[in-house]
Structure formats: C-alpha cells, structure tokens
Amino acid sequence: MNAFFDRIRRRQGEVNSLLCVGLDPDPDRIPGEFLSQEKPIFAFNKMIIDATADYACCYKPQIAHFAAVGAEAELQLTIDYIQSLGIPVILDAKRGDVGSTGDFYAREAFDRYHADAVTANPYMGGDSLKPLLEREDKGVLLLCRTSNPGGADLQNLVLATGEQLFERVADLAANQWNNNNNVGLVVGATRPEELARVRQITGDMTLLLPGIGAQGGDVKASLAAGQGGGLIISASRSILYPQTSSPGQAAKATRDEINRYHSA
Amino acid sequence: MNAFFDRIRRRQGEVNSLLCVGLDPDPDRIPGEFLSQEKPIFAFNKMIIDATADYACCYKPQIAHFAAVGAEAELQLTIDYIQSLGIPVILDAKRGDVGSTGDFYAREAFDRYHADAVTANPYMGGDSLKPLLEREDKGVLLLCRTSNPGGADLQNLVLATGEQLFERVADLAANQWNNNNNVGLVVGATRPEELARVRQITGDMTLLLPGIGAQGGDVKASLAAGQGGGLIISASRSILYPQTSSPGQAAKATRDEINRYHSA
Numbered sequence: 001m002n003a004f005f006d007r008i009r010r011r012q013g014e015v016n017s018l019l020c021v022g023l024d025p026d027p028d029r030i031p032g033e034f035l036s037q038e039k040p041i042f043a044f045n046k047m048i049i050d051a052t053a054d055y056a057c058c059y060k061p062q063i064a065h066f067a068a069v070g071a072e073a074e075l076q077l078t079i080d081y082i083q084s085l086g087i088p089v090i091l092d093a094k095r096g097d098v099g100s101t102g103d104f105y106a107r108e109a110f111d112r113y114h115a116d117a118v119t120a121n122p123y124m125g126g127d128s129l130k131p132l133l134e135r136e137d138k139g140v141l142l143l144c145r146t147s148n149p150g151g152a153d154l155q156n157l158v159l160a161t162g163e164q165l166f167e168r169v170a171d172l173a174a175n176q177w178n179n180n181n182n183v184g185l186v187v188g189a190t191r192p193e194e195l196a197r198v199r200q201i202t203g204d205m206t207l208l209l210p211g212i213g214a215q216g217g218d219v220k221a222s223l224a225a226g227q228g229g230g231l232i233i234s235a236s237r238s239i240l241y242p243q244t245s246s247p248g249q250a251a252k253a254t255r256d257e258i259n260r261y262h263s264a
Numbered sequence: 265m266n267a268f269f270d271r272i273r274r275r276q277g278e279v280n281s282l283l284c285v286g287l288d289p290d291p292d293r294i295p296g297e298f299l300s301q302e303k304p305i306f307a308f309n310k311m312i313i314d315a316t317a318d319y320a321c322c323y324k325p326q327i328a329h330f331a332a333v334g335a336e337a338e339l340q341l342t343i344d345y346i347q348s349l350g351i352p353v354i355l356d357a358k359r360g361d362v363g364s365t366g367d368f369y370a371r372e373a374f375d376r377y378h379a380d381a382v383t384a385n386p387y388m389g390g391d392s393l394k395p396l397l398e399r400e401d402k403g404v405l406l407l408c409r410t411s412n413p414g415g416a417d418l419q420n421l422v423l424a425t426g427e428q429l430f431e432r433v434a435d436l437a438a439n440q441w442n443n444n445n446n447v448g449l450v451v452g453a454t455r456p457e458e459l460a461r462v463r464q465i466t467g468d469m470t471l472l473l474p475g476i477g478a479q480g481g482d483v484k485a486s487l488a489a490g491q492g493g494g495l496i497i498s499a500s501r502s503i504l505y506p507q508t509s510s511p512g513q514a515a516k517a518t519r520d521e522i523n524r525y526h527s528a
Contacts, residue, residue: 024365064361064368068376072336096385097328097358098412100501101288104328112332121360123387123407125414143387148362150389153436158424165421165429172417237364 002182004117004139005206005230007088012057017255018262020090021052022210022236023061023078027069029241041066042074046081048240051248053085055255058116060234062092079113090208090232091115094143096124099131106131110138117141119186119208122169126177136180139206144169144198147188147211166194170201184208187226189217189233196225206230213238213254223261233258266446268381268403269470269494271352276321281519282526284354285316286474286500287325287342291333293505305330306338310345312504315512317349319519322380324498326356343377354472354496355379358407360388363395370395374402381405383450383472386433390441400444403470408433408462411452411475430458434465448472451490453481453497460489470494477502477518487525497522 001009012018025041034044049059059082066075079089091113095105109118109132117139120132132140145155145166155166163171166187173183185202187195189211198207207226211217213235222233235254242250265273276282289305298308313323323346330339343353355377359369373382373396381403384396396404409419409430419430427435430451437447449466451459453475462471471490475481477499486497499518506514 026364062361062365062368064359064365064372068368068371070336070376072334094361094385095328095358097326098410098415100290101326101328101356104326104332107332108328112334121358121385121387123385123418124358124410124412125417125419127412127414128410129414146362146388146392148388148391150391150393151362153389154387154429154433155389157429157432160422160424160426162424165418168421169418 002139002180003137004088004182005184007116008058008206008232009230011088015054015057016259017055017057018231018233018258019056019251019255020058020060020208020232020234021048021056021239021251022092022234023048023059024236024240025065039074039077041069041071042077045074045078048247049082049085051246052239052251053087055251056087058088058090058232060090060092062236076113079115083114088116090117090119090139090141092119094119094121096121096128098124098128102128102131106135110135119143122172126172129177133177133180133182136182139182139184141184141186141208142169142173144173144185145187145191145194147190147217151188167197167201170198174202174205178205184230186210189219189222192218192221192225195222199226199228202229204229206232208232208234210234210236219257220261223258266403266444267401268352268446269448271380272321272470272496273494275352279318279321280523281319281321282495282497282522283320283515283519284322284324284472284496284498285312285320285503285515286356286498287312287323288500288504289329303338303341305333305335306341309338309342312511313346313349315510316503316515317351319515320351322352322354322496324354324356326500340377343379347378352380354381354383354403354405356383358383358385360385360392362388362392366392366395370399374399383407386436390436393441397441397444397446400446403446403448405448405450405472406433406437408437408449409451409455409458411454411481415452431461431465434462438466438469442469448494450474453483453486456482456485456489459486463490463492466493468493470496472496472498474498474500483521484525487522
C-alpha cells in the first residue's frame with residue numbers, strides 16, 4: 001500500500017470515520033460574517049475544518065471554487081491548514097493532458113499545492129496519466145462512474161466486448177495503471193449496482209464515493225456495494241451548508257450514519 | 265455561427281492563416297534573458313506574440329504551464345495582451361465537472377480570464393458541459409480523438425454499435441450538445457484517417473487540430489482529411505522553441521506550409 005492510502009487507512013482508524021469532507025466554498029452561500037474578512041474563503045474553510053476535523057478521514061478541496069475567483073492563495077492556506085492537523089488532502093481537480101502538459105498538472109497538484117492525492121480524468125488514456133502515476137507517494141483518483149445523470153452519456157456505453165465503458169476504465173485502472181499501488185477510482189454513491197461491479201473488477205482498490213448528502217446517494221446501499229476494499233465517502237454541500245444543523249453536527253451525523261452500516 | 269467561431273473565421277481571412285499558436289511556456293526552456301525579468305513568463309509570451317501575430321488566427325495558452333508555477337497573473341496579462349491586438353484566445357484547460365462545480369469552471373475560463381473559448385473533457389457527459397455550452401458567445405472545444413498514443417485506451421474502444429468511442433463523442437457533439445452552435449472538437453493532427461471520420465460525422469463543425477510540429481502531425485494529410493468545415497491548426501513547441509529559426513520564422517513557415525495544401 002502506498003504512502004497516501006496507508007495514511008488514509010490509519011486516519012480512518014484513528015477517527016473511526018470513512019467521511020471525506022468536500023470543500024466547495026461558494027461565495028453565494030458563505031455566511032456574511034466570513035465575507036467581510038480579509039480572506040473570506042479561507043476563514044470559512046477554517047471554520048468548517050475546525051468543526052469537522054474529529055469526524056473526517058480527509059478533506060477534498062475542489063479547485064474550481066477557488067480558481068473562479070482567483071483565490072489560489074486561499075486554497076494553499078486551506079491545504080496547509082488541513083495538513084498541519086495531520087489530515088490528508090485530496091485536491092479535486094479532474095485534470096489530465098498529454099505528456100508534456102501532464103507534467104505541469106502533476107507539478108500544480110503536488111509541487112505547488114503539496115496535495116496528498118489528486119482526482120484525474122482518464123479520457124486521454126494511460127500515457128496522459130503517467131506524470132501523476134509516477135508520483136509513488138501520492139494518490140491518483142481516476143473518474144470511473146460519476147454521480148451525475150449525464151455520466152451515462154459515455155460511461156454507460158456498451159462496448160463490443162459486452163463491458164460498459166466505466167467497467168473498462170476500472171479494469172485499466174486495476175490491471176494496467178496501478179503499478180505503483182497509488183490508484184483509486186471515483187464512483188458515485190448514487191449508483192450502488194455499478195459500484196458493486198467496480199468492486200468486483202478492482203479487488204480491494206480504494207474507491208472514493210461522492211454523492212452522499214445533497215446529491216441523494218444512499219449510504220446503506222453504497223456501503224453494501226462497496227465492501228471488500230478501501231472506501232472514502234465524500235459529502236460536501238450537506239456539511240458546508242446544512243439546512244437544520246451546524247457543519248460539525250452534520251459531519252458527525254454523516255459519520256455516524258456511515259458507521260451504522262459499515263462493518264469495519 | 266456563434267460569436268467566437270465567427271471571429272475566428274474573420275481573423276483567418278484577415279491574416280490568411282489557420283494557425284493557432286499554443287502558448288506552453290516551460291520555465292526550463294525559456295531563454296535566460298526572460299527569466300531575469302520581473303514577469304518572465306509574460307515577457308516570453310509577449311515576445312512570442314509580437315513575433316507571430318501576423319501569422320496567427322488565434323492563441324491557445326495552456327493553463328497548467330501557468331498554474332504549476334503560480335503564474336495566474338501572467339496568464340491574465342497574456343490573455344489581455346492577445347485580446348488587445350484583436351485576436352481571439354482559446355484557454356486550453358480541458359476542464360469538466362458535475363453541475364454545480366461545472367459552473368465554477370465556466371466562471372474561471374470566461375468570467376475570470378475572459379477567454380473567448382475553452383477546451384473541455386466530455387467523459388462526464390452532457391450535463392457536466394452545460395455551464396460551458398450555455399455561454400452562447402463563447403466557444404467550447406471538446407476532446408474527441410487526442411494526439412497521444414494512449415488516447416487509444418478509451419477513444420478507440422469499439423462500441424456494441426460498431427462505432428468507436430471518439431465517433432460517438434463526435435456524434436453527441438454534433439447532434440445533442442451543439443444547440444448554441446458553439447461547439448468544436450479537438451482531433452489530433454497525428455491521425456488523418458480518424459479526422460476524416462470526424463469530419464464526416466460533424467459536417468462543417470470547426471475542428472481544432474493539435475499535434476503539428478513537435479508531435480509530428482502531417483499537415484498535408486490533415487488538411488485533406490479535415491476539409492469541408494472550419495479548421496484551426498495548432499502548433500506549440502515547434503514555434504516557441506524552434507531548433508534552427510526564430511519563433512516568427514517558424515510561425516510564418518508553418519502558416520505557409522498549411523496554405524500550400526489548404527484550398528481556402
């Protein structure tokens with residue numbers, strides 16, 4: 001097991017939690033008390049992190065939420081702050097590009113921001129992922145079956161072999177791209193039957209499951225389908241902007257709901 | 265025809281050129297005289313732009329080359345400078361994400377950087393592209409068949425229908441995603457036979473062809489295969505870092521080579 005997945009597993013044991021808190025700071029939804037501060041996004045994130053750290057195995061800042069408003073410095077502060085607490089960071093960037101440019105995406109995620117793992121898009125194939133995969137101590141989480149309905153447009157296409165495209169991606173990830181044991185897959189928690197298929201193909205590979213909470217993913221069904229290997233279960237908006245509780249309460253409730261169905 | 269593709273076509277007529285100059289500034293290859301300046305990447309880009317503007321229908325800055333070194337401000341300066349000359353800018357970002365996050369990628373490209381068009385990745389499907397496609401005056405250039413060998417890993421998979429995946433992407437782009445006439449496709453100049461197939465599927469859709477120059481794409485074969493609709497032919501490293509001539513000479517030679525085979 002590589003350094004990143006090893007750290008995730010240890011942290012999951014320490015806080016008894018599979019929950020990844022997604023940091024998708026939306027200026028339209030950040031409370032006014034933060035917006036008046038000098039670094040409003042970082043201030044909001046720090047509040048979220050302080051409130052949820054006891055229940056989180058990792059954090060997943062989504063880079064577009066920072067890039068849209070030129071808040072690269074606040075992204076760096078956010079990552080540094082999480083890591084200062086000893087918690088791993090997945091940079092949700094969904095990058096990918098051909099060789100020479102792929103190097104620069106690896107540098108962005110790992111050398112500039114010092115993320116522990118990054119999400120990436122497999123459409124351009126194995127050589128496009130090589131600069132990420134070569135970082136043996138980092139994690140590379142590849143999109144496989146995403147939680148949105150439109151994910152079906154490509155990912156559910158049936159191949160001549162009878163496989164669906166997302167199954168082929170899972171197969172490539174498990175059998176061709178994982179020489180450094182640093183690959184995981186992103187599979188939406190909104191699709192338990194497809195998650196079960198990915199688990200079957202990939203053995204004990206770690207799977208990142210977004211779609212819990214605001215997107216309506218079913219925790220019980222997802223945990224049943226994903227059992228047999230590493231799981232990281234991600235929630236973002238339901239914890240950052242809870243309707244009837246605080247972020248800390250929402251994180252604890254989500255962690256507890258996961259543990260109700262999770263046989264560790 | 266939408267505002268972006270209309271501007272490209274007019275500009276192509278004005279400078280008699282299909283050439284797009286890709287701006288992939290690599291700190292390891294930028295001459296020392298620029299590295300000692302306060303804004304080395306912008307200074308290098310400005311030199312390239314000034315030397316090549318007479319031969320370029322547009323520029324395509326590749327965002328990772330800026331992001332890897334925290335040079336967002338120099339990317340903005342570069343885009344502003346190109347646009348001040350009346351030349352359109354394609355931001356090469358290859359983004360894509362589910363609904364709410366997709367919005368932020370659209371804001372990054374179009375509201376923050378004011379790019380005229382952006383490249384995007386179709387793996388997550390139509391709804392992930394919607395925030396980009398809704399920008400009626402902008403261009404959205406979707407990856408279809410990329411110029412790298414590993415592109416075959418997914419893009420050449422044969423579907424149960426007999427199509428290859430890249431053909432299905434071309435079909436979706438032409439028949440489902442192009443309601444605002446603002447979609448184009450990225451098809452590597454390294455694969456003329458596949459380019460011909462994309463042209464057949466997409467009618468007169470504008471195709472962006474990277475892979476000329478350093479990647480060895482065949483200009484004559486690409487022009488023959490791509491005829492019948494809009495073409496933007498992109499070269500980056502062979503113009504930024506020419507072996508035996510200046511960037512201006514390399515751009516002119518590439519433009520002239522394209523025009524040798526292009527029946528306008």
